[in-house]
Amino acid sequence: MADSLRNVEAFVFDVFGTVVDWRGSVSSALRELNPNLDEDWVAFTDEWRQGYYRTTRNIAGGGGGSTNVDVIHRELLNEMLKTERWTHLDDQWDDQHRKKLCLLWHNLNGWPDTTKGLYALKKKAIIGTLSNGSARLLLDMAKHADIPWDIIFSGDILNSYKPNPKMYLGAAERLSLTPDKVAMVAAHIYDLRAAAGHGMKTVYVRRPTEDVDQQDSVKPKSEGGEVDVVVSSFVELAELL
């Protein structure tokens, strides 16, 4: 039993990478939707995702920009298709096709343990998203991947982006919980550092696509590290409680 999680009443989850496999889901769908094109769709997906990450970090830090994830994905896609590597696709993808591609980010598949682990956790605590995605994207994804969230906290519900404090403190406030009774679950150490900075408990999940160079060095406090718990799946997390 994880002592440090004993008083936790709610678990809030980062979604992209932590709950769903964005790289596998989007790159496979790009391949299916463009059967005549022979591209490195994993590289395409990674670049798109990097752009999203850059944009939301900028907004979280006070920069301007849309908080609608579809708008951001569309702007990034248009920009990518003007760069040397992908410009040959610019003429081939019309407005309708680009819209369809942006919506791929709504239908990402969970990791193999996601559905089973979250149903188990839901029986023991409140579970919700705490994601930079939009509410609509997160609920579409929950329906697609069979995820039984109790509540959705998103960029457009809390009017900011992680790691802005408004996200962590706003979620705890709406849960009527002090931050120490809420655990942030993420595959990104930056997210957990911000959550811990506001008094939340922290659960680090190792995922193959996330924090690739850092994840082996993340340790629980019981081993001298900085997070409360490290797990490799949500099933493992549910069993700890």
Place this chain on the structure above:
Amino acid sequence: MADSLRNVEAFVFDVFGTVVDWRGSVSSALRELNPNLDEDWVAFTDEWRQGYYRTTRNIAGGGGGSTNVDVIHRELLNEMLKTERWTHLDDQWDDQHRKKLCLLWHNLNGWPDTTKGLYALKKKAIIGTLSNGSARLLLDMAKHADIPWDIIFSGDILNSYKPNPKMYLGAAERLSLTPDKVAMVAAHIYDLRAAAGHGMKTVYVRRPTEDVDQQDSVKPKSEGGEVDVVVSSFVELAELL
């Protein structure tokens, strides 16, 4: 098939009275928690509920006050216990007991059709709350009554109270839908009139505790009335789709 609901992608629900039986749930719990008192707990519950309704209407109209439902219930309870009818209870209920009584409003039971009807609807459309309750209260209630909401819209998520326009338009915006693709479901005609005023579709549900003097006169547009659909249960609504 209800033609007027053909393009609806999301149903948002009033909760108190529409989804859950507040009168039966709270009055029964009051009786159980105060076994030595012989009071008219239904009358007590009705008065408490009327106070809540009055308070939220006042705030929706621009008046000041807390948007935390627990705080409001506590203030109202304290006020009631200073009135002639209930003052004999004032000395008997200490702080801890009053806290417990206020939390009764988190654990209301659904109507007999609620769980079955909402599971069926969830397969066909997005379902969410659009309630003046707080997020925490609504999620506690969903766990208690087994309600699989896709999303929770509450007073403290949208920062207002119905019938303020921010509630209806804010929900549609976060669903990335134009209001005509969202249907408001309620047992209160005032709520549906406000929703229709912002372009939403309307589903009126007849419930024994709500709109008692008015519900028989509410008719669908097909019969010259003002709402899109009138039903007596959520199972009936799911079957219309």
